[in-house]
Amino acid sequence: MNTLCSTRTMTAVAAPAHAGRPVVHDRYADLADIRLAIALSAEDDAEDTEDDTGLDPFERTTCYTHRRWLHHCVSSPLHVIVVTGYRWCRRCEREVWVAVDELTGDVSLSCAKCGEMPPGPANRRLVRACRASLAAAAEAKAHPHDEPWTVRSPRRLPSRRHAA
């Protein structure tokens, strides 16, 4: 495909073939939207650290389970987390609906019973993450990915037990 690569790969043997290229994990390799696949893989890697510096799973714009942008699958019952009050109204003990306006980028929550946006950080973070997901999907649509990418398994973290 890219003839410029042929001489470089012969001389720079030490450099991995995927250096500098976006990575797509093999579990997303069949997705039609390659920008989504790249975002999913990057967020998986960012979340997957051994310390507290990793990406907060509630800040993700993509969904590991459904392999979609968050705003496309957040209506699934799997996204209701009663314990944390995520997509959940504690006053009514009912689930919360998510309304997504793809044109304006607006996201609003309303309880299935009282109709209000429940207070609390979990639902506010859900709104923020859905807005970010909408923006990322719009960006991906506007700028389709046409560079090469590398398909591989999620990286294995080095074991800390042998580090010291």
Ligand SMILES: [Zn+2]
């Ligand atoms: Zn999902």
Ligand SMILES: [Zn+2]
């Ligand atoms: Zn309610």
